[in-house]
Amino acid sequence: MTDSKRDEFLAGERPDDVAFFLHETAVSGIDALAEKGERTDDGVVLVVPGDTGRAAFQSATGIDPMGFAKEAMGTEGEVSRDLTGGVCPEGEGEGHEARLVFAFAEEQNEDVGDLYAEGDVVHAYVACECGERYSEKWVAGE
Secondary structure (H helix, E strand, C coil), X not given: CCCCHHHHHHCCCCCCEEEEEEECCCCCCHHHHHCCCEECCCEEEEEEEHXXXXXXXXXXXXXXXXXXXXXXXXXXXXXXCCCCCXXXXXXXXXXXXXXXXXXXXXXXXXXXXXXXXXXXXXEEEEEECCCCEEEEEEECCC
């Protein structure tokens, strides 16, 4: 049994939800958001039902989540499996910390093939403090 909504999401147990990480420097009122999510060392992760979650992400960030995803999918990067950061393809270290992570999952679909035949697939998108946006996808639970 998993111990948090985030763990359940990452295990593929919440395919109708979206998850997102907000760095404490990216939004105001991080403590109020933490009451609704899971506080991390430098931000908060929220797991929210689909449409409500997309609206919450847009409300907190001012960014349309699907437009953000479309832009980020053009650049492959490495996203932390806990959804709290990543490795920016433009560099590492100072100036390259993830400010936002948005993720959703697609259920396994053997007809599509590739990763989708192996299990539910997590799609994650990152906005780096340098301005780069990148993405990665993986089989849930890996």
